[in-house]
Amino acid sequence: MSKFESTNGVSRRSALQISAAGGMMATGLGGVQWAMAQDKPKLGATWPEGSQGDTVYLGAAVPLTGTYAVQGADELKGMELAIEHINTNHELMKALAPKVNSGVNGKKVKLLSADSAAKPNQALQVSQTFIAQNKIIAMIGSTSSSVAVAMNKFAQREKVLYMAGISGSNDTTGKDCVRYGFRQGFYGEMAANAIGPILVKQFGKNRKAAFMTPDYTYGHTTTESVNNYLTKEGGWKMVTNQVSPLGTQDFSQYLTNIANSGAEFLINVNWGRDAVLSSQQAKQFGLIPKMTLVLPYQIPFIAKEAGVDITHGIYAATDFWWTLEDKYPLAKLFVESFHKKYGYRPEWGAENGYVSFAHWARMVTEAGSFYPPDVIKQWEKGETIPSLLGDVHYRPEDHQCVRPVIIVRGKEKKDMKNDEDFWEVIEMVDGAKVIQKPDAFGCKLGDYT
Amino acid sequence: MINTANFLSQLFNGLVLGALLALISSGLTIIYGTLGVLNLAHGALFMLGGYAGWLAFEYSHSFILAVAAGALFVMIVGVIMEQVIIKHFYARPDEDQLLVTFGLSIVFAELVRYFFGSLSKKVPPPEIFGGITNMGFMVYPTYRLALLGIIAVALLVLYWVLYRTRIGMIVRAGIEDSVAVDSLGINVYKVFTLVFGIGAMAAGFSGIVYSPVVAMSPDSGDSILVQTFVVVVIGGVGSFPGAILGGLIAGEIISLTSMVNPAYSMIMLFVAMTLVLVFRPRGLMGSIGRT
Numbered sequence: 001m002s003k004f005e006s007t008n009g010v011s012r013r014s015a016l017q018i019s020a021a022g023g024m025m026a027t028g029l030g031g032v033q034w035a036m037a038q039d040k041p042k043l044g045a046t047w048p049e050g051s052q053g054d055t056v057y058l059g060a061a062v063p064l065t066g067t068y069a070v071q072g073a074d075e076l077k078g079m080e081l082a083i084e085h086i087n088t089n090h091e092l093m094k095a096l097a098p099k100v101n102s103g104v105n106g107k108k109v110k111l112l113s114a115d116s117a118a119k120p121n122q123a124l125q126v127s128q129t130f131i132a133q134n135k136i137i138a139m140i141g142s143t144s145s146s147v148a149v150a151m152n153k154f155a156q157r158e159k160v161l162y163m164a165g166i167s168g169s170n171d172t173t174g175k176d177c178v179r180y181g182f183r184q185g186f187y188g189e190m191a192a193n194a195i196g197p198i199l200v201k202q203f204g205k206n207r208k209a210a211f212m213t214p215d216y217t218y219g220h221t222t223t224e225s226v227n228n229y230l231t232k233e234g235g236w237k238m239v240t241n242q243v244s245p246l247g248t249q250d251f252s253q254y255l256t257n258i259a260n261s262g263a264e265f266l267i268n269v270n271w272g273r274d275a276v277l278s279s280q281q282a283k284q285f286g287l288i289p290k291m292t293l294v295l296p297y298q299i300p301f302i303a304k305e306a307g308v309d310i311t312h313g314i315y316a317a318t319d320f321w322w323t324l325e326d327k328y329p330l331a332k333l334f335v336e337s338f339h340k341k342y343g344y345r346p347e348w349g350a351e352n353g354y355v356s357f358a359h360w361a362r363m364v365t366e367a368g369s370f371y372p373p374d375v376i377k378q379w380e381k382g383e384t385i386p387s388l389l390g391d392v393h394y395r396p397e398d399h400q401c402v403r404p405v406i407i408v409r410g411k412e413k414k415d416m417k418n419d420e421d422f423w424e425v426i427e428m429v430d431g432a433k434v435i436q437k438p439d440a441f442g443c444k445l446g447d448y449t
Numbered sequence: 450m451i452n453t454a455n456f457l458s459q460l461f462n463g464l465v466l467g468a469l470l471a472l473i474s475s476g477l478t479i480i481y482g483t484l485g486v487l488n489l490a491h492g493a494l495f496m497l498g499g500y501a502g503w504l505a506f507e508y509s510h511s512f513i514l515a516v517a518a519g520a521l522f523v524m525i526v527g528v529i530m531e532q533v534i535i536k537h538f539y540a541r542p543d544e545d546q547l548l549v550t551f552g553l554s555i556v557f558a559e560l561v562r563y564f565f566g567s568l569s570k571k572v573p574p575p576e577i578f579g580g581i582t583n584m585g586f587m588v589y590p591t592y593r594l595a596l597l598g599i600i601a602v603a604l605l606v607l608y609w610v611l612y613r614t615r616i617g618m619i620v621r622a623g624i625e626d627s628v629a630v631d632s633l634g635i636n637v638y639k640v641f642t643l644v645f646g647i648g649a650m651a652a653g654f655s656g657i658v659y660s661p662v663v664a665m666s667p668d669s670g671d672s673i674l675v676q677t678f679v680v681v682v683i684g685g686v687g688s689f690p691g692a693i694l695g696g697l698i699a700g701e702i703i704s705l706t707s708m709v710n711p712a713y714s715m716i717m718l719f720v721a722m723t724l725v726l727v728f729r730p731r732g733l734m735g736s737i738g739r740t
Contacts (some may be wrong), residue, residue: 065558066668069567215712243712247672249663252593253707253714256462259587260455273569277663280571284590284662286581305568305664 040371043449044159050135051370055108058083058357059130060141061151062165063118067247068143068272071300071349075143075165076113077342078353083111085337086361092333096358096386099365109361112136118143118246118272120150127151131158137370138163140356143272143349144246145169145218148183155180156446159372163356166319166349168271168297170221173400174441179376179448182399184356184387185348186431188222189441191296191317193434194405196229198315198427199294203265205234210263210291211241212254212278214270218297219243222269226296239263244274251278255285266291275299276306283310300347303410303422311410311422318406320351321423324389331388345420355387359394359401373448392431397438399445402431458587459704465593467700468600469659473673474680474692475607476651482687483623483644486535486546491677492670493554494649498523498656499665500561503570512575516657523653524646531645536638554670562667571664572657592661599658604693607651611689620644679722685735694733 042048050056060079063072085093086100086109093100103109112130116123123142130136138161142148148167155162156178164172164183168191173183186194209230213219223241230236240261242254255278258266266287270278275295279302282288288310295302298316322345325332334354338346346354362385364370367378380396392403408423416422477491488494502519506512530553538546573579574592582591611617619640622630631637656665663669676699684695702721706714725732 064567065562066671069562069666069668073567242707243710245712245715247668249669249672250466252462252466253459253704254711256458256587256704257455257707257711260452260458273666276569280664281662284581284592286588286590301568 043372045131046135046137046158046160047370047372050137051107053107055110056104056370057110057112057130057134057136058360059127059134059136059139060111060113060353061116061123061126061139061147062113062141063143064115066117066119067274068118070305071143071166071272071347072116072118072141074300074347075141075349075353077338078346078350079111079113079140079357081338081341081350082354082357082361083109086357090337092330092337093358093361095330095333096355097362097365100361101365104361104364105368105370113141116141116147118147120144120147123147123151124154127154131160136160137372138360140353140360141165142167144216145172145221146216148172148181149176149217152176152178152181159449161360161372161375163360165352165356167218168222169217170225170436170441171217173398174221174443176217177398177443177445179399179445180372182356182359182379182394182401184359184401184403185319185352186317186403186405187400188218188297189225189436190405190431190434191222192225192229193436194427194429195294195296195315195317195407196226196233198407199230199265200234200236202315203292205236207234207236207265208239208261208263209236209265209267209294210239210258210261212251212258212266212268212270213241213243214274215243215245218271219269222297223267226267226269236265244270244278246274248274249277251281252285254278255282255287258282258291259285259287263291265294267294267296269296271297271299273305276302279306279310289313298348298408300349304420308410308413308416308422312412314410315426316408316410316423318408318423319348319403320346320388321348321406321408321425322346323421323423323425324406324428328389330386334388351388359385359387376448389428395438397445398443400435400438402435404431405429405434454586455708456705458589459708460701461584461587461589463701463704464697465597465700466704467697468597468604469655469696470676470680470699471693471696472600472603473652473655474677474684474696475604475689476648476655477677478681478684478687478689478692479607479611479620479651480645480648481681482689483620484535484539484641486538486645487543487550488535488648489547489550489674490530490554490557491550491648491652492672492674493557494523494527494652494670495656495659495673496561496665496667496670497526497557498653499572499660499669500565500570500656501653502657502660503572503665506572512572515572516654519657520650520654523656524650526653527649528642528646530649531642535645536641539641554674558667558670565667567667569664569666569669570660572660574661590662596658596662603651603654603658607647608689610647616640616643676718679718682722682732683725685732688732688734691732691734698733 114126140163145167148164213223293314295316298318303311363378367374407427498519501522502515505518506515578592578595680695684691703714706717
């Protein structure tokens with residue numbers, strides 16, 4: 001991008017310093033600007049270059065191919081809508097980030113995006129390119145925790161802010177947390193603590209469950225959290241845990257083991273297309289409805305893709321479901337403007353993308369600065385801020401947003417009010433009640449500079 | 450979890466899984482054996498078969514028509530592919546063939562994504578094959594049982610074409626010595642086009658008959674391609690019986706390993722391939738001396 005070439009950058013910086021030096025004699029503001037130049041030397045890969053033009057760039061690496069392609073595309077749409085709303089002062093964005101004013105801190109915001117295929121190395125490569133070519137000042141996106149964990153470390157090294165998209169691993173803001181990383185969404189441990197009591201209450205104690213687990217950090221930590229809860233609080237027993245690689249298509253051998261395990265419940269931790277295919281095949285094998293299907297970490301579009309004959313009656317924990325618009329005016333604004341632009345009602349990925357960006361915009365504008373430590377410290381004030389589902393806050397100790405977990409139950413076809421009315425919200429669980437202590441998963445945030 | 454019922458169940462499941470791998474691999478191996486082209490678009494052709502069949506089913510609601518449409522469409526795609534692109538690559542180095550077919554697989558996947566999105570599409574099994582069947586030692590999806598029969602018939606037909614017809618004789622002679630066949634006045638290039646079409650059709654047919662089991666998405670060809678190559682390497686590159694044997698072995702390895710630890714089933718498949726490569730580089734039934 002020509003606007004970031006060094007000649008422009010240098011002249012812009014010189015101009016800033018000259019005006020600051022001149023103004024310092026006359027106004028207090030000038031003094032502040034001068035101090036900024038002094039106190040905030042070059043930091044990491046994109047400060048201050050990334051904040052010097054008329055436009056600031058943000059980079060999104062989301063899966064547009066592979067097992068999580070459908071969810072990634074939804075997430076990206078949420079982000080695109082957020083950027084549009086930031087630049088046009090949409091009333092929803094003004095409610096979430098009041099100081100947004102045709103952009104942030106006097107600059108337009110532009111989103112760059114590329115396919116990560118839910119692979120950590122591809123996500124890093126894409127983000128590295130955005131940093132080198134466009135000097136992006138923040139990164140966003142993941143629908144795989146292995147990507148989120150890798151991006152966390154990359155963000156810390158490059159000193160560029162990173163907001164995880166959908167990332168269900170306990171480790172993302174646990175042992176793999178970083179100073180430069182933030183997570184808006186809920187995760188395995190919260191899901192377990194939210195859906196666990198409902199399962200025990202609904203189905204009683206001492207039941208037998210088969211787990212299906214994708215073989216990476218999200219799968220293992222979520223299975224562990226859910227199993228721990230059900231074992232300790234309900235006396236449930238894990239009779240088998242079928243671990244499959246990401247991108248499995250034929251689950252027959254796993255389902256054959258489950259069929260022979262004596263399980264009463266099929267707790268499917270698989271996600272994206274893996275979850276769709278494994279659930280469809282579980283039905284083909286006659287396991288559903290013989291066993292009760294549970295999705296502790298709900299999968300956007302699974303009802304649309306796998307069909308309500310599979311999802312009806314099942315319990316799932318999620319970040320967002322569009323019918324919450326009846327209760328929350330901001331959710332209604334979001335669902336309406338998303339539906340108008342894209343022709344369908346947003347799923348949880350879109351909500352996550354939108355809110356993550358809105359919270360970033362809020363922090364940057366409240367701090368009045370793009371200097372990463374200033375923005376991080378604004379976030380770490382832990383102030384109560386709005387989301388689409390009421391007030392939330394980020395914990396300074398691990399940068400995890402404390403937000404409600406929504407428990408939904410699949411509707412039957414006859415009860416659907418429209419063709420996207422797949423889930424009934426049966427409970428909104430207070431995030432503070434289901435989140436673990438900040439140090440429970442070993443988070444150590446690291447340095448600001 | 451190793452008990453008799455589960456062992457028998459997995460043994461049987463491995464057979465069904467293996468039959469499918471055998472069918473897809475047979476197309477790949479025929480094309481390689483005859484034309485010397487390692488077709489990395491084979492997985493994408495499998496996926497195209499699934500989509501063409503799904504589209505036909507959406508309009509006709511007939512499973513038979515869907516299968517016919519899936520197989521024929523991909524055969525036509527194969528013939529066009531061979532005529533427009535592949536034939537210019539016969540004399541080129543192997544890596545050029547790999548790159549161009551890999552490129553085609555991406556093009557096919559992205560075209561499908563452009564037109565139909567990333568949400569997966571499935572064709573329901575025909576009504577008579579719906580539900581589950583109790584086999585005594587296990588209950589099994591009826592369609593998967595039927596699939597075993599469908600694939601067996603398809604493989605027999607393919608065998609009959611290759612080993613009992615004049616076309617098949619020319620194809621097999623072409624595998625051994627295409628120059629000699631050409632000098633006999635047979636237009637070996639027309640045969641090549643036909644072979645490519647038949648190989649592609651095997652992939653397309655597999656895709657549509659598999660789609661009631663595994664809903665198709667634009668990326669469906671990727672993971673099946675890897676397994677298909679493993680099968681071909683185990684069985685012997687270019688060998689039709691090898692593809693069947695390799696498919697069945699691969700299916701059983703995947704299924705039986707999962708009884709002990711499912712996370713290792715793919716790893717064991719690759720271990721088996723490595724062992725074959727070390728001790729019998731031409732594969733279990735590969736012909737000797739092919740260059």
